Amino acid sequence: MxxxxxxxxxxxxxxxxxxxxxxxxxxxxxxxxxxxxDIRSFLMxxxxxxxxxxxxxxxxxxxxxxxxxxxxxxIRKRSKVLVAIGLCAxxxxxxxxxxxxxxxxxxxxxxYGRTEMTHTKPLQSKPxxxxxxxxHYLPGCPIDREQFLSTLxxxxxxxxPELHRFxxxxxxxxxxxxxxxxxxxxxxxxxxxxxxxxxxxxxxLPCVGCWGPAEEANYTAEYQLLMEKGFDREMILRxxxxxxxxxxxxxxxxxxxxxx
Amino acid sequence: xxxxxxxxxYFHPFLDVISRQAELWAPVKKGDKHIFDRxxxxxxxxxxxxxxxxxxKKLLVPPAFNxxxxxxxxxxxxxxxxxxKILFGIHPCDIHGLLTLDKLFMHEYTDPYYVKARQKTxxxxxxxxxxxxxxxxxxxxxxxDEGFDLFFTDLxxxxxxxxxxxxxxxxxxxxxDLFEETLSDSDIxxxxxxxxxxxxxxRTEINFMAMPDLMELKYKAPFWEEAGRACLACGSCSMVCxxxxxxxxxxxxxxxxxxxxxxxxxxxxxxxxxxEVAGGENFREHKADRLRLWYxxxxxxxVSKYGKPSCVGCGRCLVTCPxxxxxxxxxxxxxxxxxxxxxxxxxSEVKP
Ligand code: SF4
Ligand code: SF4
Ligand code: SF4
Ligand code: SF4
Numbered sequence: 001m002x003x004x005x006x007x008x009x010x011x012x013x014x015x016x017x018x019x020x021x022x023x024x025x026x027x028x029x030x031x032x033x034x035x036x037x038d039i040r041s042f043l044m045x046x047x048x049x050x051x052x053x054x055x056x057x058x059x060x061x062x063x064x065x066x067x068x069x070x071x072x073x074x075i076r077k078r079s080k081v082l083v084a085i086g087l088c089a090x091x092x093x094x095x096x097x098x099x100x101x102x103x104x105x106x107x108x109x110x111x112y113g114r115t116e117m118t119h120t121k122p123l124q125s126k127p128x129x130x131x132x133x134x135x136h137y138l139p140g141c142p143i144d145r146e147q148f149l150s151t152l153x154x155x156x157x158x159x160x161p162e163l164h165r166f167x168x169x170x171x172x173x174x175x176x177x178x179x180x181x182x183x184x185x186x187x188x189x190x191x192x193x194x195x196x197x198x199x200x201x202x203x204x205l206p207c208v209g210c211w212g213p214a215e216e217a218n219y220t221a222e223y224q225l226l227m228e229k230g231f232d233r234e235m236i237l238r239x240x241x242x243x244x245x246x247x248x249x250x251x252x253x254x255x256x257x258x259x260x
Numbered sequence: 261x262x263x264x265x266x267x268x269x270y271f272h273p274f275l276d277v278i279s280r281q282a283e284l285w286a287p288v289k290k291g292d293k294h295i296f297d298r299x300x301x302x303x304x305x306x307x308x309x310x311x312x313x314x315x316x317k318k319l320l321v322p323p324a325f326n327x328x329x330x331x332x333x334x335x336x337x338x339x340x341x342x343x344x345k346i347l348f349g350i351h352p353c354d355i356h357g358l359l360t361l362d363k364l365f366m367h368e369y370t371d372p373y374y375v376k377a378r379q380k381t382x383x384x385x386x387x388x389x390x391x392x393x394x395x396x397x398x399x400x401x402x403x404x405d406e407g408f409d410l411f412f413t414d415l416x417x418x419x420x421x422x423x424x425x426x427x428x429x430x431x432x433x434x435x436x437d438l439f440e441e442t443l444s445d446s447d448i449x450x451x452x453x454x455x456x457x458x459x460x461x462x463r464t465e466i467n468f469m470a471m472p473d474l475m476e477l478k479y480k481a482p483f484w485e486e487a488g489r490a491c492l493a494c495g496s497c498s499m500v501c502x503x504x505x506x507x508x509x510x511x512x513x514x515x516x517x518x519x520x521x522x523x524x525x526x527x528x529x530x531x532x533x534x535x536e537v538a539g540g541e542n543f544r545e546h547k548a549d550r551l552r553l554w555y556x557x558x559x560x561x562x563v564s565k566y567g568k569p570s571c572v573g574c575g576r577c578l579v580t581c582p583x584x585x586x587x588x589x590x591x592x593x594x595x596x597x598x599x600x601x602x603x604x605x606x607x608s609e610v611k612p
Contacts, residue, residue: 032515153513162510165533166495173499174323174526176314178293181582190492190582216493216532216547221583224606 006055006156009041011075013061013068014125015093018142019086020044020060026145036156054079056155058138062088062095062245063131066121076132081155084128085148087141091212092245095125100253127245136161139193141210141243147195164194167214168207172198180206184229186239191217209243217244219251261405262423265447266412270438271419272302275348277435282344282382285319287312296347305349307414310391311574315354315502316347317361320377323499323526327373327509329519338521342377346431348384353394355385355408356401356572357502363566364505373524382427385411387458393575395464395588401572402462415450466591468569471559474594479552483593483604488548490583490603491530497554497586498528500576506534529553555590 012020024045026033033039041049057079063069076082084090098104104124128134138151138161151161164170168189172179175198180187187206189198193214200207219240226236237255241248266274275284279300286305287294294309296316314323326338350358358378365374385408388394396402404411409428413420421439423429432439498504508527513520527534530551535544544550562570577586584601592599 029515036515149515150512153515154511157513166528166531167493169492169494169496170499170526170528170531173314173496176290176295176318178291178313179496179580179582182580190494214493218490218492221490221492221603221606225583225602228602228605 005036005038007040007053008037008056008058009051009054009075009079010039010044010058011041011060011071012043013059013072013089013128014064014095015061015086015088016142017044017060019089019140022142022145023058023148026149029149033152037152052078056081056083058083058085059128060086060089062093062125062127064095064123064125065117066123067119069123069131072128072132081135082128082132083136083138083151083155083161084134085138086143087139087210087212087243087245088125089128090137090139090245091243091247092125092127092130093141094242096127096245097241098124130246136163138163139195139212141212144195165215166194167217168192168194168196168198168201168211170194171196172201172207174198175202177201180204181225186226186231186236188222188239190214191219191222191240191244208239211243213244213247217247219248223251223255262429263443264421264423264432265440265443266419266421266438267440268417268419274435274438275302278346278431281431281434282346282380284346284348286348296349307349307386308389309349310388310394311351311354311576311579314500315357315574315576316350317357317502317505319345319347320358320361320381321365321374321505321507321524321526325373325524326521327524329521331517331519335522336519337372339373339376341373342380344380346382346384349386350383350408351386351388351574352404353396353399353401353572353574354502355383355404356396356399357574358383359407360503360562360570360572361505362407382431383408383410384428385422385424387411387413389458390462390464391575392463393578394462394573395466395575396573397459397462398464398466398468399569399571399573402458413451413454415447415454418447420447420451464575464588466573466588467595468559468571471569471591471594472563474591475556475560478594481593484548484552486606487551487585487590487593487603488546490606491547491551491585492583493530493532493547493550494582495528495531496580496582497577498530499526500580502572502574502576503558503570504528508533529557551585551590555587558587559591 010020041051057075063072087093098107154161171194172189180201185206188209189207191214192207192209193211196211223236237252284299285296286299287309288297288304288306294306294312296312299305322341325341328335328337365371408424411422411424506527508525510523511520536542558571559569571587578588583603585603589599589601598604
């Protein structure tokens, strides 16, 4: 193996492993990926994993247990560049949708009964950047093949990845869709990071926000707009929180009047 | 300019002949709206439309296209978006939109991707009837006397066809017996009546003459902040505007020795990244500043350079912006009126 290849590790914390699977699913590019980079660790793909120093760590999943947290801190220490991949890592994922800490504790008790775990301590789910510095974010639930490859190739070339920083609406317009929101349908495109090529509105389905919060997601304006269009307040909040992770916490608390 | 008459029953036979020359693109239905699409079945063509979802700029500079592929040895230009096209059904305001793009892309700094596509595109204009969102009369773009090869005015059982270029004339010559050179007095009367009626049909008016001064005088008015708070930064207004022309450039690399690609993507000054420079400094961090820039360009800056606004009155921003930030509401706000738009109501209703 050539010495100057970038050392890369791919890790999964709490998530569905969909992002790692997506990488594995880049079948026709896998050989090229393994040729271009020194893949030190990738649990889903190989068994001889080495946990040493890394140039780039790609981390999927949210931090939902003490063990996740320790692993993340360790990965961060060993890596020059850390990339959060997938909604759970970038925003916290669906599992971060319980926003109020008390609500989370109640739910934990309700679901698990006994909450003293034997092997690790559960934590309220949070995205990676709640604990460590994240250099780049690759959104998606799961991530998109094209976006993954362009991120990886740019990192390999020593450039920062260039991902869209605008919401789904831009790509939706590129595909010349008639706006669902303007037709009175609850579409979360304006709040959601682009990158999926607006696949849902292009099939006449509203965006539910699975790419996670757009950089400038204007919750207040979209909430007001949907209220004016006659949607139920709890319904709007539920829809908005599904894929917003912790990003929507302040807004939701403000709307619900919950003291934090 | 030569004007000839074409009976309705000869319209499809004419399209049949000319569409053997080049791809024919025309307005067709998409849901209950319209888009420009490639047509082979002429019955799909919608003759009585208002604005299409996207303006015809999408055919000259596609929303996202590859400009060239590259590797270590060099680069190779990709002009796959360029093909011989005949665009039928372009309304006067959209032809004015193309003329605006011509000014920006074909003069001082020529843009090869635009120029090559434009040179291979014939414009066959079509008359239209305004709805409540059209205000092309206010921008003086509801009539057109340049920028087309042929222009069809639909007078129910026949068209009057203006011949705007020698290439347009060539099209007529492909089937000259379909056209009548002499118009009767009643044909002419019919056209004049139609023209007068149409002129009266514009219901939305905007005082563009006042806009450059108002932009100056109201530059610091509080309504900009209010609009900025309501703006979703979704970029839709720019995507649909026939005169918005900004683009971003993005390099895509590839693995396994495959060439990289340099993409060109429609951009908008209402988006956060637009005014960000190296080092992370952003000159227009606030949405209010970005909206002010958008409207400065449309209502003031272009006027001082070219003597007319860069808005052509198509109404697309009126029907597209989800939160009603558009030329109509902004011009009302500039005139000191309360436009009763979404963003004016917003502050009072944001209570947790
Ligand atoms: S349909 Fe949804 S994603 Fe598309 S422009 Fe409208 S709000 Fe945005
Ligand atoms: S839900 Fe939204 S972000 Fe997710 S794939 Fe559909 S359009 Fe894209
Ligand atoms: S500013 Fe609005 S009305 Fe004017 S040309 Fe652009 S989209 Fe059309
Ligand atoms: S003005 Fe309207 S259409 Fe334009 S970016 Fe803002 S919300 Fe989107």
